[in-house]
Amino acid sequence: MAYQELIKRFDRIRDYMREFYVYGFKSREEYDRKSARSYDDERRRVESWLGDYMGFRQTPEGKNVFLSIDSRRSHHNPLYKAWKARSFTDGDITLHFILLDILYAPEIAMSLGEITGAIDKDYLACFESPRLFDESTVRKKLKEYVSEGLLVTRREGKNVLYSRAPEDCSVCPEVLDFFSEVSPCGVVGSFLLDREKEHTSRISFKHHYITQALDSEILCALFGAMEEKREADIENLGRHSGTPQTSRVVPLRIFISVQSGRQYLLAYHRPTRRMKSFRLDYIQGVTPREIAADFDSLRALLERMRAHMWGVSPQGSGGRTERVSFTVHLEEDEEFIFRRLEREKRCGLVERLDAHTCRFTAEVYDANELVPWIRTFLGRITELHFSNPSLERQFQGDLLTMYRLYGVEEET
Numbered sequence: 001m002a003y004q005e006l007i008k009r010f011d012r013i014r015d016y017m018r019e020f021y022v023y024g025f026k027s028r029e030e031y032d033r034k035s036a037r038s039y040d041d042e043r044r045r046v047e048s049w050l051g052d053y054m055g056f057r058q059t060p061e062g063k064n065v066f067l068s069i070d071s072r073r074s075h076h077n078p079l080y081k082a083w084k085a086r087s088f089t090d091g092d093i094t095l096h097f098i099l100l101d102i103l104y105a106p107e108i109a110m111s112l113g114e115i116t117g118a119i120d121k122d123y124l125a126c127f128e129s130p131r132l133f134d135e136s137t138v139r140k141k142l143k144e145y146v147s148e149g150l151l152v153t154r155r156e157g158k159n160v161l162y163s164r165a166p167e168d169c170s171v172c173p174e175v176l177d178f179f180s181e182v183s184p185c186g187v188v189g190s191f192l193l194d195r196e197k198e199h200t201s202r203i204s205f206k207h208h209y210i211t212q213a214l215d216s217e218i219l220c221a222l223f224g225a226m227e228e229k230r231e232a233d234i235e236n237l238g239r240h241s242g243t244p245q246t247s248r249v250v251p252l253r254i255f256i257s258v259q260s261g262r263q264y265l266l267a268y269h270r271p272t273r274r275m276k277s278f279r280l281d282y283i284q285g286v287t288p289r290e291i292a293a294d295f296d297s298l299r300a301l302l303e304r305m306r307a308h309m310w311g312v313s314p315q316g317s318g319g320r321t322e323r324v325s326f327t328v329h330l331e332e333d334e335e336f337i338f339r340r341l342e343r344e345k346r347c348g349l350v351e352r353l354d355a356h357t358c359r360f361t362a363e364v365y366d367a368n369e370l371v372p373w374i375r376t377f378l379g380r381i382t383e384l385h386f387s388n389p390s391l392e393r394q395f396q397g398d399l400l401t402m403y404r405l406y407g408v409e410e411e412t
Contacts, residue, residue, distance in 0.1 A: 011284070013082055014214045016042040018281065049081040069210065075201035077181060079213040080190040095133060095141050098123050100164070103151065109161040112139055177201045181208065184254060184263070185223070187216045209261020214281070221286035222251045222265060228288070229295035231270070235284040244284045247271065250292045252299050254280075255312050264312045268298045275302060275314035305365070307347055313366035322367040323387040324348075327359045328380045337380065344373070357382075367391055 047054065055068030069078065102118050103110065110118070116135050124130035142162055145151040152165045173196045180189030181203070212219075225232045232251055235244040249267035255277070256263050263280040292298070305314055308321050330337050338358050341350045348362030364370065367388055374384070374395075386392035402408075 010083065010217055013042070013045070014217075017046055017079070017082060017214055018211075045085075046082075049085065050078055053078050069208070074208075075177065075181075075204060076190065076193075077186070077208075077210045077213050079210050080180075080187050083187050083213070083216070084191075084194075091131065091133070091137075092141075094131060095138070099138075099141065099145070100150075103162060103164045106164045106166045109154065109163040111159045111161055112142065115142070115162065173197075173199050174202060177203050181205060184212070184219050184256070185216050187213055207261070211281070212256075212261055212263055215263060215283075218280055218283050218286055219254065219263065221288070222254065222280075225251050225286065225288045226253075229292055231289040231292045233287040233289060234265075234267075234278065235286075236278055237282045237284055248289070249276070249278075250295060250298055252295075252302050257311075266302060266312065266314065268302075275305065277312040277314060308364050310346055310348075310362065310364045310366065311369040313369055321363040321365055322391075323361070323363055323385075324367045324370055324374075325359065325361045325383075325385045326374060326377070326381050327353070327357060327383040328377055329382050330356050330358065330380070332356075334380075337377075371395060 050067065053067055053069050053074070098119055099115070101123075102108075102115055112135065116133070116138050119133055119138065124132070142151060146153055146162070149165055151162050153160050153162055155161070173193065176189045176193045176196070180186040180193060182205075183189065222232070231248060233246050233248055235246050237244045248270040249265075250270070251265055251267045252275075253266040254263060255266055265278045265280060265283070267276060267278065268274075269276040302314070328337060328341070338350070338352070341358060341360055345360065345362075347364065348360055351359045351361070353359055362370065367386055368391055371391075374381070378399075384392075384395070386395065
């Protein structure tokens with residue numbers, strides 16, 4: 001199989017890029033999902049896009065390959081390059097330029113018959129063995145471009161007339177710089193930036209979450225289903241399963257973690273009749289289905305549930321909540337701790353008890369989601385309570401393990 005840089009389907013390259021650079025680079029011997037030749041072809045293809053961002057470290061086990069991106073110097077997501085390496089058949093690319101040349105201005109409107117006649121007479125007649133496009137092929141391509149927003153239609157009597165969609169992309173480049181790096185489906189902004197004059201970006205990011213670029217196609221399909229209030233079949237690859245499972249859901253919201261950049265789908269799961277969350281990087285495919293008559297009521301239910309959601313764990317068994325409460329001691333110069341609690345409390349409540357003490361309280365569906373955040377206040381917490389006894393024992397057990405690890409005696 002000859003090495004080619006261009007790709008036809010993005011879902012395949014998405015798998016390779018995640019296996020190579022997101023979940024940890026796998027060597028030729030470790031990667032067993034495809035043949036060794038396929039491994040070499042795909043690795044070279046990815047390296048052709050990301051060669052400037054790759055680092056190498058020699059270890060006793062061999063060469064360790066990883067992505068090395070300095071956000072102070074790299075203002076744009078390098079993974080967007082994969083989206084710009086799509087290939088086309090000879091017929092696709094020929095018809096693309098002919099159609100856009102025929103309909104070169106928005107004021108030109110032509111029927112299918114007129115467009116087909118112009119192709120044969122003005123573009124192909126001068127060749128000895130021209131490529132021929134029948135009316136069905138031209139109709140399909142015109143329909144595709146209408147759905148993509150490149151063309152628009154209007155009806156005159158029995159004829160459908162096609163014309164170029166007016167272009168209005170006068171967006172400030174600085175806005176596109178920001179949008180392309182922080183917004184869902186930011187790859188759209190990257191494509192628009194390619195049309196602008198080269199400029200120096202004034203924006204840099206302390207925390208730059210680039211891997212979400214690989215999930216743009218999945219995210220776009222979910223947004224489309226939500227906009228039309230449709231159910232969808234999603235192929236979800238479980239954390240410990242190598243085989244995707246298809247589930248019928250009503251997609252409702254996309255949640256994005258500000259701590260990790262990870263994206264989640266919050267949806268109503270038809271088989272279990274419960275709200276569930278799905279990591280987007282585990283979703284392999286999305287197929288829109290029929291209109292969900294209860295879409296608005298389900299979204300309203302999710303909005304009510306958010307009052308007790310710390311992260312992405314929705315309503316638990318029986319709709320019961322768990323109570324979390326801890327008290328923090330503040331020194332004279334630690335007022336910033338109180339301000340941090342106020343800023344990060346989410347669905348919780350912060351009370352000022354006195355000049356040196358404050359209390360955080362929350363009623364949530366899954367108290368375990370708060371544990372990593374609570375740990376950041378260790379050393380200042382004077383009192384801690386979980387209504388879930390098993391979680392409280394686990395938390396205390398983790399503290400004892402840490403004490404033993406650092407040789408600290410437990411205080412009584």
